[in-house]
Amino acid sequence: MLKTPELSIFDEVNLFFDDAADRLDLNDGLREMLKRPWRELLVQVPVRMDSGQVQVFSGSRVQHNAARGPYKGGVRYHPQADIDEVRALASLMTWKTALVDIPYGGAKGGVQVDPRLLSMSELNRLTRRYTQNIEHLIGPNRDIPAPDMGTNAQTMAWMMDAYGQLHGHTPAIVTGKPVEMGGSLGRESATGRGVAYLLQEAAKDLGLNTDGAKIAVQGFGNVGSWAARLIHDNGCRIIAVSSIDGGLHNAAGLDIARLQRYQEQTGGIQGFDGGGPISNRDLLELECDVLIPAAIDNVITEDNANKIKAHVILEAANHPITPEADRILSGGGVTILPDILVNAGGVIVSYFEWTQNLQEFRWEESRVNQELKKTILKAYHEVWTRSTKQKITHRQASFEIGVQRVARAVELRGFV
Numbered sequence: 001m002l003k004t005p006e007l008s009i010f011d012e013v014n015l016f017f018d019d020a021a022d023r024l025d026l027n028d029g030l031r032e033m034l035k036r037p038w039r040e041l042l043v044q045v046p047v048r049m050d051s052g053q054v055q056v057f058s059g060s061r062v063q064h065n066a067a068r069g070p071y072k073g074g075v076r077y078h079p080q081a082d083i084d085e086v087r088a089l090a091s092l093m094t095w096k097t098a099l100v101d102i103p104y105g106g107a108k109g110g111v112q113v114d115p116r117l118l119s120m121s122e123l124n125r126l127t128r129r130y131t132q133n134i135e136h137l138i139g140p141n142r143d144i145p146a147p148d149m150g151t152n153a154q155t156m157a158w159m160m161d162a163y164g165q166l167h168g169h170t171p172a173i174v175t176g177k178p179v180e181m182g183g184s185l186g187r188e189s190a191t192g193r194g195v196a197y198l199l200q201e202a203a204k205d206l207g208l209n210t211d212g213a214k215i216a217v218q219g220f221g222n223v224g225s226w227a228a229r230l231i232h233d234n235g236c237r238i239i240a241v242s243s244i245d246g247g248l249h250n251a252a253g254l255d256i257a258r259l260q261r262y263q264e265q266t267g268g269i270q271g272f273d274g275g276g277p278i279s280n281r282d283l284l285e286l287e288c289d290v291l292i293p294a295a296i297d298n299v300i301t302e303d304n305a306n307k308i309k310a311h312v313i314l315e316a317a318n319h320p321i322t323p324e325a326d327r328i329l330s331g332g333g334v335t336i337l338p339d340i341l342v343n344a345g346g347v348i349v350s351y352f353e354w355t356q357n358l359q360e361f362r363w364e365e366s367r368v369n370q371e372l373k374k375t376i377l378k379a380y381h382e383v384w385t386r387s388t389k390q391k392i393t394h395r396q397a398s399f400e401i402g403v404q405r406v407a408r409a410v411e412l413r414g415f416v
């Protein structure tokens, strides 16, 4: 018997797209144009390692769509960041920026590398070479990179410097920079803060009492740790968190501020005395009110979807739930707020950073947070209303809004 070929992650995201395109009744030509990336670049990234040997890494930048504004999206350093994953993540950026209505398109970059295995000077050289190799595609009005998994503010400082050596001082070339180099106050915490704002707001619509609500967070990187901390400050109980090497569980609630300090001191969460060990897999299946996957893609699949006990899932990671798992969970009455809404806080504050750079003016952090809240909650209410009115899931409503806006921009530009 023929085995059904496995779907790639880009195919999976396009199932969500097709579902929205069907309901919006988009014609075949437009559909094809919106689905495929507009431009893709593959580069090799040779790096002289500290040992003296040259190692060659594979890099890419995928520019998915720029109908609504310059391409925008992070750069991921991860062994699995191949062209297909980068395509999928670039397309999610297109729908995300459209859904939260900021004037950007969608892009993503990747280098297939485990950054934990490189020294700081090796990472510096890798970042400079990658930047030089994609330099002709990016620009403050063309394509603006930002941090993603495996990259951070330091990576952006190196990218800005490498670009500046060719073009002169250009802080608006990247977002998520260190504050000392023109980064925005509040950018580092922005994605996690957006998650916390959404949970507060959704709790009202869901009739969830956040006081003491049990939350499990998979991932304790930038997004997961900020989300856990801010949600904890709002009165919820964070009963479990995890990192790549495993997690911590405490039914009475973890002391997140102390855990963050422990992570800063030791570089990880292992060995923390405020909770017992739990595997990443078991964390997902915990009895809790809200589950927040904030790590990598495809962690909830048809294999474990039936074992999830949370009533609400907030996708802080990009594409943590496969379409099949999404169908199982939604069919079982689980409310899922999708990635393109939930983790949009990062790119929203990237937009604020870019505007501050272009105007050479700095906002106070309180203004950044206030505007972030306004922007993400506006999108949330649009999603909630559409989902209720049309009796569709929040993911379907989110894709519909995003796809509709991009389709309209393509029409108005008169491309075809």
Ligand code: GLU
Binding pocket: 072, 073, 074, 075, 144, 145, 146, 147, 148, 149, 175, 176, 318, 343, 344, 346, 347, 348, 350
């Ligand atoms: N990498 C983040 C994301 O997936 C942020 C992108 C940006 O700020 O451009 O949304």
